[in-house]
Amino acid sequence: MTNTAYETIIGLEVHVQLQTNTKLFCRCSTSFGAEPNTQTCPVCIGMPGSLPVMNRQAYALGLKTAVALNCQIPEFTKWDRKQYFYPDLPKGYQISQFDLPMSEHGWLEISDPKGAFETKKIGITRAHLEDDAGKSMHDEAAGRSDSRIDLNRTGTPLLEIVSDPDLRSADEARAYLSELKLLLTYLGVSDCNMQEGSLRVDANINLHIAQGERTAATPIVEVKNMNSFRAVERALRFEANRQFESWQANPVELGSPGGHKTTRGWDDQMQITRIQREKEESSDYRYFPDPDLLPVTATEADVASVRGALGELPAALRVTLAKKYGIDAYDADVLVNQGRPLVAYFEELAAACDDGRRASNWVQQDVLRLLNEMDATIDQFPVTAAALGELLKFIAAGDIDNTRAKDVLQEMIDAQSSAAEAMAKLGIEKVDASDLESLCRELLAANPAVVADLKEGKMKAVGALIGQAKKQNPNVNPAQIKSICIELVKQL
Amino acid sequence: MSLIDSPATELLQLLKSAEVTAVEVTQAYLDQIARYDGRVKSFLSVGSERALEQAATIDQRRGRGEPLGELAGLPVAVKDVLCTDGWVTSCGSKMLADFVPPYDATVIARLKAADAILIGKTNMDEFAMGGSTENSAFFPTTNPWDVSCTPGGSSGGAAACVAASMAPLSIGSDTGGSIRQPAGFCGVTGLKPTYGRVSRYGLIAFASSLDQVGPLASTAEDAALLLRTIAGHDPLDSTSAPVDQPDYLANIDQPLDGLRLGLVREHFGPGLDDEVGAAVGQAIKEFESRGARVQEISLPHSKYAIATYYVIAPCEASSNLARYDGVHYGYRTDEAAMLADLAEERKQLAAAGDEAGLANLDSPLMRLYRLSRSEGFGPEVKRRIMLGAYALSAGYKDAYYVKALKVRRLIRNDYDAAFRDVDLIVGPTTPTVAFGLGEMVDDPLAMYLQDLYTVSANLAGIAGISVPCGMTSTGLPVGLQLQAPPFQEERLLRAAHMFQQATDWHTKRPTLAAETP
Amino acid sequence: MSLSKADVEKVASLARLKLTDEELSTMTRQLDQVIQYVQQLEELDTSGVQPMAHTADLANVFADDLLRASLPRDAALANAPKRDDECYLVPPVLGD
């Protein structure tokens, strides 16, 4: 427990849109941004007589995610109707999972390289498949009295991932979301685009406040309308403070009169949470098994084959990279957090130049900087790992220094050329060893003061010679100038 | 025998051999409808023009020697519970009075592919809820044998139109007896296939785990003909069974040697009408005389079937009918009047200082839902929605819904045990023959008890058929029910055919009076 | 157990129905009658019996994730009681 005298208890409910071509129960497109009501059919409009048929790929993606989240996969799962009336829910029920979800009891490990909290496993209560609702649009400003309903999104497959209330701070919540998003991205199950609603987060939060011997719990608040991870972090921080202040002013405990669960919406403009109007009546969803859908069974062999095909996931990959390429845990973390394609680029680069640390440095310092400048992803990066590897090999061989190599990389990008071509274009060529030596002799002869310093062991003095050498021939390698000069002085 | 009194199988031969044209056949049935349906009222809509057009096209194609579908030129009437692309599908409800589906039910698509002629959509109890067709939002259908009686239901129109020779074949749906009971009341043959045998895609749902589409016809042979076209696996219906489809007609003439018939002890108890019992007893003797061995069996949980059914069916119905909310299709209340009323209510509550009343006042959307649904649905549908919503609501679900699902398994287990000893189960279709119009409208429970012998087959998902097996002294038909294990429709039809080879009850037709001027 | 008018009113609201006082009385009486009848199930011992939601002994029915044509918008909206060129219209949906 921290010195704030209370502990924050947070659980997150994440809805992710699964990346399928078609909806969960019909074969309409799931693509975002189409004209309203152009991606609907009798099934997703809930027309009389229409029937759902489950999308094989949606189930497969859900299962893959559940397995990656270390969930237990029951042998038998079924789909239930969650019944409520809403204009964007044309069937009058959502097809979801109630008492026998497709996965339960998993975990996701989170850690903070900066050490704000201890590495810990966050429990996953369950992950289940359900269909999305449509959109209700209300534009009072336009003077419309009616709301407009667009059903394009209706029926899009969602995986609801519910965490246990294991998170203890807004930082941990943020870390959980980042790690979850990374995992989903690695799995290729969702594009996790929050702006397009592919990833939505609701949070349940309350406080445990020490009251002498016992602990008092504040009423649970469900926080909605958080449209970015940053918003989640801020909303939770705000809500924890608000609950504490509210407790101090008027200590109402969870479950006592007035201590029921409430829903608050995050106002990003005002940076506050606001109480949301309760639904028209206390909800009684009257769950029951959807008679139009059949159960799904999964054998241990099915689950094992899904597990076998997962590929290396972020947590394991961090360890592998650090070990295999001799890089720091921190660097491995940075690389892995950039996503699988960047890691692939790094690994190819490391193999090409046979130097993991050098590859790691170049990817982190140069490739990421350039990608950022270009506002591009690694797939769009114009220099292949093999081509960059060639350049790094020139550096390793001492043919070029790091600073010049950056110019070469820029030239490779600008002229779409190889490292050798770019170096030639910039007039960088390897200087012959005998030329180098004669140059060094000339410089030492012309700078007796430097020679004197060097004899006294003031090695820094050689810097002046390097400057002069570069003036005479920009292709010389400073490290080589340095070592030759020192060697020559020793012989004097 | 006139054209319209010929069995469909014979008509099909006449059409194939070009002794009659599809236009002649279609016109004959349309004439019959025009003459008598004013009294019987079996149709909600008759597609005269498109039927004749389609018939003409089929005749032309036949003339050119083109390949034709297996029902080419045969008119088929369809219960208005199946979606027909571009043709109003009302489900007997004000709610869907103007609903024009943008798609065909799979059964409709198969009929079209078979070049059957869709002659009209038949009347039914609203959303298939009822046993008399009096719950139709439009008008009741009458029994062609006695127009003061109901034809049964919910497929009352589908049964009556075949009985009155207005269509050689028709399609019904059966959730608790809705094909077999009206077939029994109207003296025609009606088959409820095994759950999953016929696609439900495009069948407007009443209770999804019980609903099944099936044929009504004059003979078992005709029912087999129609079943062959509509049955089979459909990838659009997850519950459709991926099983082989026999040719139900191929072996229908072969008698079932050594047939073992089970007689359900519980089906001959109190409540069974004497004349019905006698006719059924006679029918069983007929089977025995043809070599069948009859043995008494017990379905110990059958007495709980009605209670089980009237929990499960309303629960599913309350959910299936949630979609009718006046937003995406279907009936919607007069919005201006609704808003004006709400404003007035608000004013009065404010004037009275009734804070609680104001807080509880419906939002416009809530009121729109409630009025659209209350005005669009009839009383029986509302009763079942209420019953289902109650039985699924918090605190009651385990006691009613889950309990009923458990009893349902016991009922199925009874059948599985029984079918280890017998091939088919035989008994009455209904406790009584057709009852008078209006006789039971105020007593829902009494109406529900009519389903005593039929609901079990739906709960267990097995197949059942009703064939005419006698007449009462008042001239009303009696139905004999045969039930078979899952996917044994072929056996069921062969047994029914065997019975019809020996008897002529199925050939009897009512004398119809044209509409009184 | 018997059903009260208040119970029925609550269920009507849950089912989005609006009943007149007279309908409410009739409904209460009729539902109560059916509920009483249905309560005979209580006399059966069903412990250890698995609920049977489906009679079909099937599982794992899927469709492939292959795009099919959606309805043209006008066909989709054709049955809507109130619409504009693009959307279904309903009285204002406030809040979330």
Ligand SMILES: [Zn+2]
């Ligand atoms: Zn669709």
